[in-house]
Amino acid sequence: MALLGNQVMTHGLRHSRHGAVLLASILSAALVVGCSGDHEGRGAKDPKPSTTPSATSDQTEALEKKVEEALGIADVDDTNGQFVESGLERVSDGIHARSALTNGKSYTLAVVCAGVGKVRLAVTAKRPVRQTVECNSVPVRQRITNAPDQLVTDVEGLEGSTGVIGWRIDELRGVP
Structure with missing residues (x-):
């Protein structure tokens, strides 16, 4: 045993x-396999440069500043009570705003896109208005007379478009 x-x-x-x-x-x-990396670069592919989050953030901040300056929303002075609302969005997110207005009054809507490409703007007050806007930092303005209770503003980026879009609504005083 x-x-x-x-x-x-x-x-x-x-x-x-x-x-x-x-x-x-x-x-x-x-x-051996893990430590046999190519230290001299022979046969290794060059890494492609990548956009760092901070670089992207800096670009977005610069575009936001352009939009704010173009719309005059960086330092809104509402002493005369004309300013209603404004906002900024990335082109990839779009604008889908539902703004409460006073029925019968007149307003101006300004929309600007800063970046690359074009966006499609659709505004529905009493009747829909659609237009294509370049992302060239130049505001597009639309006058809204005899306003409804709600203004619907939708902006969508067209294929390949990037950047920041913004809008601003002001009441027009003394205008029917």
């Missing part, structure tokens, strides 16, 4: 040694 126990023990050690040798071989191969 002691012999049988010894054989079992020896057989178990043989498997353990074989497993250890196999594990060592696998780890050595992994170490």
